[in-house]
Amino acid sequence: MHRAPDLDDAEQTFTRYEQIRPRLPRAVRCGPATPVASLRQIAGDADAFVFDAFGVLNVGDTPIPGARTCVDALREAGKQVRVLTNAASYDHAGACAKFGRLGFDFAGHEIITSRDATLRHLRGRRWGVIAAPDDRLADLGVEAVRLPGDGPLPEGIEGILFLSAADWTAERHARLEAGLRARPLPVLVANADLVAPRGQSLSREPGYYGHLLLDRTPAPVRFFGKPFPEVYDLAEHSLPGIARERIVMCGDTLHTDILGAQAHGWKTALITRDGLFAGLETAPFVRRSRISPDWTLERI
Numbered sequence: 001m002h003r004a005p006d007l008d009d010a011e012q013t014f015t016r017y018e019q020i021r022p023r024l025p026r027a028v029r030c031g032p033a034t035p036v037a038s039l040r041q042i043a044g045d046a047d048a049f050v051f052d053a054f055g056v057l058n059v060g061d062t063p064i065p066g067a068r069t070c071v072d073a074l075r076e077a078g079k080q081v082r083v084l085t086n087a088a089s090y091d092h093a094g095a096c097a098k099f100g101r102l103g104f105d106f107a108g109h110e111i112i113t114s115r116d117a118t119l120r121h122l123r124g125r126r127w128g129v130i131a132a133p134d135d136r137l138a139d140l141g142v143e144a145v146r147l148p149g150d151g152p153l154p155e156g157i158e159g160i161l162f163l164s165a166a167d168w169t170a171e172r173h174a175r176l177e178a179g180l181r182a183r184p185l186p187v188l189v190a191n192a193d194l195v196a197p198r199g200q201s202l203s204r205e206p207g208y209y210g211h212l213l214l215d216r217t218p219a220p221v222r223f224f225g226k227p228f229p230e231v232y233d234l235a236e237h238s239l240p241g242i243a244r245e246r247i248v249m250c251g252d253t254l255h256t257d258i259l260g261a262q263a264h265g266w267k268t269a270l271i272t273r274d275g276l277f278a279g280l281e282t283a284p285f286v287r288r289s290r291i292s293p294d295w296t297l298e299r300i
Contacts, residue, residue, distance in 0.1 A: 002212070002215035002216055004170070004212060005019075007194060007195050007202060007204060007208065008201075008202065009202070010276050010277050010278075010280055010285075013194055013195050013202065013276060014254075014255075014285055014288075014289070016194055016208075016211075017194065017254075017255035017289075018255075018288075018289065020211050021255075023211070023214070023223075024227055024255060024259060025227050025228070025229070025259060025260060025263035026263060027259055027262060027263070027289075027290055027291045027292075028262050028263060028265075029262050029292055029294075030290050030292050031292055032292065033270065033286065033292050033293045033294060033295060033296045034294065034295050034296070035295070035296050035297065036269075036295050036296070036297050037297060038070065038297065038300070039070055039074060039248075039250065039269065039297070039300050040070070040073060040074070040077075042248070042269070042295060043074060043077055043079060045246075045248070045267065046079065046246050046247065046248040046267065047079060047080060047239075047242045047243075047246040047247070048079060048080035048081070048082065048239050048242050048246065048247045048248070049071075049074055049079055049080070049081050049082075049247075049248050049250060050081075050082045050083070050084045050235055050247060050248065050249050050250065050261075050266075051071070051081070051082070051083050051084070051250045051251075051300070052083075052084060052085065052226075052249075052250060052251035052252060052253070052256075052257045052271075052275075053083060053085040053087065053099075054085075054087075054196050054197055054252070054275060055197050055251075055252030055253070055271060055274050055275020055276060055278075056250055056251060056252055056271045056274075056275065056300060057071075057083070057099075057102070057104065057300075058102050059197055059198070059274050059275075060197075060198050061101075061102070063102045063103050063104070064274050064299060064300075065299070066299055066300070067104075067299070067300055068103055068104055068105075070299075070300045071104065071300075072105075080239055080242065081106070081110060082110050082111070082112060082235055082238060082239070083099065083106055083110060083111045083112065084112050084226065084231055084232075084235050084249070085111070085112070085113050085114070086113075086114045086191045086192060086193045086205070086207075086225035086226055086231075086256065087113055087114070087115070087191065088113060088114050088115035088118065088163045088164060088190035088191040088206070088224075088225070089131070089132045089135065089163060089164035089166055089191075090115075090132070090135060091115065091135075091136075091138065091139040092108065092111070092113065092115070092116060092139070095111050095113050095115075096108050096111055099111065109238055110238070112231055112234045112235050112238065113225075113231075114190050114191050114192065114224045114225025114226070114231055115139075115163065115190050115191075116231075116234060117190075117224045117225065117230035117231045117233075117234055118161070118163075118188055118190035118224040118225075118230075119139060119140065119141065120230070120234075121188065121222075121224070121230070122140065122141065122142050122161070122188070123142070124142060124143075125142065125143075125157075125158035125159045125186075126142075126143045126144070126145070126156055126157050126158050126159075127140070127142055127143065127144045127145075127157060127158070127159050127160070127161045128144075128145055128146075128147045128153060128154060128157035128159070128160050128161070128185075129144045129145065129146050129147065129160075129161045129163060130146075130147055130160070130161070130162045130163060130164065130165075130168060130176075130206075131146060131163040131164050132163070132164040132166040132167070133166070133167060135163065135164065140161075144161065145157060147160075147172075147176070149172065150172075150175070151175070152175070152178075152179055153176070153179035153180075153183065153185075157185065158185065158186075159185050159186045159187070159188065160176070160180070160185055160186070160187040160188070160219075161187075161188050161190065162187060162188065162189045162190060162191075162206045162209065162210060163190045163191070163206070164191070164206065165191075165203070165204055165205055165206050165208070165209060168204075168209065173209055173212065176213070177212070177213065177216050177217055180213060180217040180218075180219040181216075181217050181218065184217060184218040184219040184220070185219060186219065186220050186221075186222070187210065187213055187219050187220065187221040187222070188222050188224065189206045189207060189209075189210035189221060189222065189223045189224065190206060190224050190225065191205050191206040191207060191224075191225050192206075192207040192210070192223040192224060192225040192226060192227065192228055192256065193205040193206070193207045193208075193225065193226075193253075193256060194207050194208045194211070195208065195276070197252075197274070197275050197276060197278065202276075207223060207225075210223055225256075226251070226256040226257055226260040226261075227255065227256045227257075227259045227260025227261075227263065228260065229260070229263070229264060231260075232260060232261065232264040232266070235247075236264075244264065244265035244266055245265060245266070245267065246267075247261075247266045247267065248266065248267045248268065248269055248294075249261030249266050249267070249268045249269070250268075250269045250271055250300055251268070251269075251270065251271065251275075252270070252271045252272070252274070252275025252276050252277065253275065253276045254270065254285060254286065254289050254291040254293075255289070255291065257270075258270055258291055258293050259291050262291070267294045267295075268293040268294050268295070269293055269294065269295040269296070269297060269300075270282060270286075270293040270295070270296045270297075271297060271298070271299060271300060272296060272297070272298055273298040273299050274299065282296060
């Protein structure tokens with residue numbers, strides 16, 4: 001059995017992303033990135049700017065200084081703005097409310113989540129759901145039952161929907177693995193991230209556990225969210241008339257934000273100060289991964 005990887009810092013997380021690289025989209029650009037001081041410096045190269053949340057707009061429940069000012073300035077310059085987030089722990093209304101609490105003025109159609117993309121691919125099975133305790137699951141539109149805190153997989157479920165790792169534990173995951181080895185149900189992972197920056201630490205996200213399932217069980221696992229294409233398709237659908245090469249993805253993670261956007265034909269800007277690579281020089285990671293953004297900057 002594969003050992004569960006330690007993902008306590010950027011180096012360990014980067015190493016794990018490289019281990020699962022064959023499961024991710026392919027990089028399509030390897031030229032050098034251009035450092036810039038602000039997104040406003042490259043505004044003429046784009047008609048739309050798409051922002052990751054963690055590490056770009058906010059860290060946990062704290063907005064990043066200057067982010068709101070930059071978003072407002074781009075909007076005033078006639079640019080379309082969108083948020084593209086792998087957060088799947090709450091429904092679309094909850095996502096909108098969160099950004100409002102952070103002080104951002106995004107309309108509902110300007111926020112695209114990996115949960116939105118996942119729900120579009122749910123079918124009429126009876127799903128066992130892994131979700132945050134306060135998630136009412138009212139938006140699922142299918143028959144669903146929460147997985148129990150202990151014990152075997154419930155009889156009668158036909159698939160697993162993994163929305164949140166908020167209260168997920170190693171013990172619960174071991175029971176899920178055992179159940180899926182005995183009964184390899186399809187698994188939909190609604191957040192493809194391995195980790196998320198939470199102040200001075202990294203939290204393990206559903207993608208971390210989904211890849212363990214692929215390592216250790218015969219269950220078919222499908223991931224939604226960056227770097228996989230469904231969320232980029234949703235974002236493009238919300239930007240009619242804008243060519244792919246005129247969209248800039250602004251994110252803090254090479255293997256999700258940057259890789260997925262490149263595979264979709266977008267331009268990319270790696271934000272370095274507050275996200276996964278906070279306090280680190282990013283150039284060695286770019287060279288090792290051969291995932292090179294078009295631009296790099298500390299903050300938007």
